[in-house]
Amino acid sequence: MSDARTAILARMRASMGRKADDAERRAAVAERLGASPRGLIPARGRLDPKERLDLFCRMAEGVQASVARVSSASDIPHAVADYLKEKNLPARIRFGEDQLLACLPWDRERHVEILRGRAVNEDFATLSHALGGVAETGTLMLTSGPDNPTTLNFLPEHHIVVLEASDVAGDYESLWDRVRARFGKGVMPRTVNMITGPSRSADIEQTLLLGAHGPRALHIIVVGSPETGTA
Template identity: 55%
Template sequence: MTSRDAILGRINTTLNRASEKSARQQAVKARLSKHPKGTIPARARLDKKAQLKLFCDQAEKVQTSIRRVKSYNGVPKAIADYLRDHNLPAGFCMGEDERLQNLPWEKARALEIKTGPSDGEDAVGVSHAFGGIAETGTLLLVSGKDNPTTINFLPETHVVVVRSRDIDGDYESLWSRLRKEYGTGKLPRTVNWITGPSRSGDIQQTILLGAHGPRSLHVIVVDA
């Protein structure tokens, strides 16, 4: 007998004392297809404008910096400003996301842009988020050639662009959007929730920023 059969067999024998296998299978199918929401904290149930404010407040509480711009056309300058203000090199890597690739980069000061995943040599990475979660100031990013996951973790500085309309109150709203986009029961290879820059409390329980991931996380919210 394989270990699979032995393990499942043991569980099966015990559970059969209380219920039939077919009833259990039905219960499972029902929950997976209905995916009930549970309790959504009151703080997340807000109108769009209040959600955006809560997102920014919560993100700043965990050392994310935020800049708001009126349109996508303002993104290149916002990034160039950030790099200059923080004495960072005038260049970065990013994926093939058209919302980023098609921006008027030439209008900002000369920025050297590398397209593709990060190999660990890039000081700065730029990504476009799938959405944001106001409840905890969390960004949600999905993997793929548009926004390779290595960019979220290898560069010391991570700049994330997010549309204001993609910011929802709670995690559950974004799961619904992902189900619509990728099909039920399916997800992209990696979904990252990111809430602030990397940190560790492993030396004497003192929190220090910049453990293995980015030391800084800068979010540009586009009013779109």
């Protein structure tokens, strides 16, 4: 395998006119990785916090996600219960070890069964806490780990995501900065998922089908406001 890999990489370098011991190119790559240069930032994302949040919600709804706004974190359990009831789903929700979700007053919704850990095939709905949102596209960014297992994002038919209003950024670069700040430069979580609306495919006769490779419904609970944050 190593011989085949070496041969493939050698052919690629030859086609580009490069050499394996190209010190200048190695230095350029190291400099780029170390500097983390930012790309072009579309004007659409360069808004004040309130307009940025409004744009995120519009863009998310434009790709078939649903959005609910609550004033504080203590309202999340009721918002989850309302969604389960509205969609005629079992009164059951699963989430990981995320501290915000774990400390919520779930006892106010005693009829909702709380399950913890990674998703299983029998789950109809799961709950995640997003690292942030991208206003320009209505995209959620979620990082993997025991607090928010990646299986929560893909196994159930209904994925509910908590997003703090103050965590909505105008562009992707800002969220990558946040990932580096949280995990450390050069260190990444095992998985970073960027989710824009529910799963979809138009592979068959160009007919849009929701839920093709994951949840067929994405519901976002936006908490607080950009000015006040999460209470």
